Amino acid sequence: MSSPRAVILLTVVLALSPGRFVRAQLRASETESLLQRVRVLDSVMLARGYAVDSIRRAFVRPVPPVDIRQGPIHVRTDSSLAPQVQGAVATVVALIERRGGTWVAARTSARVPTITRDSTRSIIGMLPTIAINADTTSRWSAIGQRSVRARSSVAELANSLAGIVEQLAMQGVDSTLTAWVMVGRAPLRPASETEAVDAYIEIATTESIVLRRCRARDVSACLDALGIDSMPGSRLDRWYAPEDFRSLLRVAAPPREDSVAVVAWMRCRQVGDDADCGVAARALANARVPLPLSAAVRFEFLREVLDAGGAGAFDRLVTSPGTVKDRLSAAAREPLDRTVLRWLDRIEGSRPERMRIPAVLVAGTLGWTGLILALAVIRRTPWA
């Protein structure tokens, strides 16, 4: 091999060698790039998977295995809760039959409530509960989840389930009746002990001319206060006399654009001048004049109507044509005046005697006082 040939060969070898190294480097970088790409796609897929799972959970929750069907109610629950849930369902079915009617039964049968074990945050850690959902899906969120303690009795469970049925009963009811009822549920459960007492206290402590007239057995005033049948005139004139303005203006304020009324409102609250109270009250827009009776009292009256009507009362209330007054009369199957007076009598008879000292309290306190003193007196130990 001559020297020029060797030089050429060496040159070719040297020329080719770097290219091979570069190609090798290029291949390695391509592999890394692909791996990186795969990792990116993996992470994207994972993130999207989480999103899909989250959306799936938002739409459909796992359906509990035990299926309980009784009357119009169809409930899914866990096996550990099944005995309690059966008892609760039986109670609610009886309630629907007694006070609900076909409307409530139809609305209830369209949903499958779930009753499952759950937990909720408390001050210290998590507190076990029983969660009651209105349906197996959570898309329909008009009725919120109800929770009771994990060791609730059948009665407590039935009470919560009945609360959901009460809300279901108002689904599909026309807007006029829904607006009058205000609370978004029908009074299917029997009244609690405190409801009539609370109604009495509200009526007795609310300064309103229409309520005073109602208590004087003026039925038209009662109907007006309950929002059933309006009398002519503005709300302020119908519901509040000048002597009621001061207390009225504790819960309502004139529009802030009306500076004269705002100044009068402040003076009315601070000084109590009747002229200022009148100016501020007259500045209230008709729609902003507070109702003399709360939704709770109205709900109490609706219960009176349904009690008067007996079986099928709620069906008649929902399906009857006409004004709210006509529909309440149809539900009660009697002139509404009679229902109003009976309701009024019941409320008046519910006056609580909260400050009466019962004999049991006197005897109990004296007994405990005597017992505590006796234990101290007969103790046979040194003085200190």
Place this chain on the structure above:
Amino acid sequence: MFGHTLYLQWKWNRDFLAFYTLIAFATPLLILWIALPHVGLSSARELVFIGGVVGSGIAGISVLAGITVAWQGYGMDERVGHIYALSLPITRARALAIRASTALGLLMLPAVGAWAGASLAVGQIALPTTLHGYAGSLAGRALLASWLAHACVFALRYSAGRRAKVVLFALIFASGSLAFATEAVPGARGTILRAGDFLISNPGPFGAFFGRWTLIDV
């Protein structure tokens, strides 16, 4: 013996009793005097609220009066290093029983003060027809509460002696722990709540302290 003990109790406690009686008399008048210009005479809801404030004030005064009389009686014994009645030929149990009963008698004074002040206060305002004044009931509750408070502190002082403060703190700590346990131990929650409900409801041991305390109500 009873008269002598009553005199001694009066001598030891007359300043406190005068103070509590005066305060119990003045509280309804002062609260109404301060509050009425702000709420007006016809505001039923506010009058019920003010009545509740008066009731709470009277409740606090009556409990404090009971506690003070019991604490003061033992304090006198502790100060002189012996119980006065031991110098007399009667048993310890009888001496304590007489002392407790005389204290209960003296505690009627703040209740009478509360009744007089509350009656006067209610008489000053024209209540709406839907509201009523409950001066007598309020004074009756005040008397029962002061007796019960006195009995509790009397028992604590004469049973625990110098360890009374330790026992008191232990009781407070135990009550706090039970309240804590209602959250920390859900299984015990129902039992604790039932026990608590028994203690503070009528006719439970402390039912007199709770319940409705108000001067004006429906």
